[in-house]
Amino acid sequence: MPYISFSQENKLSEEAEEIIDQLFYGDLLEKTNTNFIYSSLNYNSNTFFSGRETSVDQFNFSPQITYLNTKGFFATLTGIYLSEVIPSWDLTALSMGYYFSIENLSEKINFNTSYSRYFYSEDSENFLNSLVLGGSYFSNDANFFLNINSNYFFGGEFFFQVTANVLYSFKIIGESNKDNYIDGISELIGKRSYQGEQISLNFNPRVSFILSEENINPEYYFYKEFFESEETRFGLINTQFRFPVYMEINRFSVEASYSINFPRDILKKETLSSTGFYSLTIGYLFSF
Numbered sequence: 001m002p003y004i005s006f007s008q009e010n011k012l013s014e015e016a017e018e019i020i021d022q023l024f025y026g027d028l029l030e031k032t033n034t035n036f037i038y039s040s041l042n043y044n045s046n047t048f049f050s051g052r053e054t055s056v057d058q059f060n061f062s063p064q065i066t067y068l069n070t071k072g073f074f075a076t077l078t079g080i081y082l083s084e085v086i087p088s089w090d091l092t093a094l095s096m097g098y099y100f101s102i103e104n105l106s107e108k109i110n111f112n113t114s115y116s117r118y119f120y121s122e123d124s125e126n127f128l129n130s131l132v133l134g135g136s137y138f139s140n141d142a143n144f145f146l147n148i149n150s151n152y153f154f155g156g157e158f159f160f161q162v163t164a165n166v167l168y169s170f171k172i173i174g175e176s177n178k179d180n181y182i183d184g185i186s187e188l189i190g191k192r193s194y195q196g197e198q199i200s201l202n203f204n205p206r207v208s209f210i211l212s213e214e215n216i217n218p219e220y221y222f223y224k225e226f227f228e229s230e231e232t233r234f235g236l237i238n239t240q241f242r243f244p245v246y247m248e249i250n251r252f253s254v255e256a257s258y259s260i261n262f263p264r265d266i267l268k269k270e271t272l273s274s275t276g277f278y279s280l281t282i283g284y285l286f287s288f
Contacts, residue, residue: 038066040253040283047082048275050210051238051261058084072099074114092119097132111135112149128155143169159213160234167206172245174200201247208240214266235266244279255281 042062048054064078079092097114101107116130134149145167153159216231244257257279263272 034287035067035069037286038283040064040281042279042281044277044279046275046277048261048277050212051240051263051275052272053275056084058082074099087121089121091121093117108138108140109135125156127153127157129153145169161210161212164209165206167204170203172201172203199247199249201245204244204246206242206244208242209236210238211235212237216267233266236264237266238263251285253283253285
């Protein structure tokens, strides 16, 4: 069942991806000459396959640690624990990549490329590797965020996937100004003082799309046009709306969210039920 579990969790969590983009945006890494490590633990109340219901209701935990240096190189180690399968530790993934910008192009745009290796707890016919090439855009006020990634999975299974994320951040309390510093030290979380602490609270609604290749196997799809041979189709397989409230206190962060999936049958033969789950992520950012 590793493919079912991992399809809900990207190898680089959305929280870590946003933080890396914010660090890289506006050449902050070069300005501060500082390296960062972001560690987090994520809980999801249920586990789905690309937003689709499975035969087992189970929650999952996903610890993650991400390193980003001043040159834009990053490395991530993550894994997934599932509550109702044996072994419960389902998958470990190691990713390495690079964030970069293109000269003479807007500093609001940056690009990323990465390679990931997947280690399953049991023998699996699922993919073992992936390559990613993507780009991100921040608006002038850094409230609007757009990210598009192309993913090629290979080793065992082979397929191509495109993911797109659109986010807008509404400030509730404080400021999240990544160019501010505390006592002249390259602290990441420079905030407006609130009740004696550096705190910010934001509502960050997000919509995400997954477009993917899927193999149409006659063994599982009993439609006349697929009786004789297996085919591959590409299209939209899930749309997710996510409603997170994100809080930072100094270098500590907490995000609570509710997500709604609208999975789509790539053959357009049936209507799939929507699914939802709650998430809680806690994280801490180190700099050196």
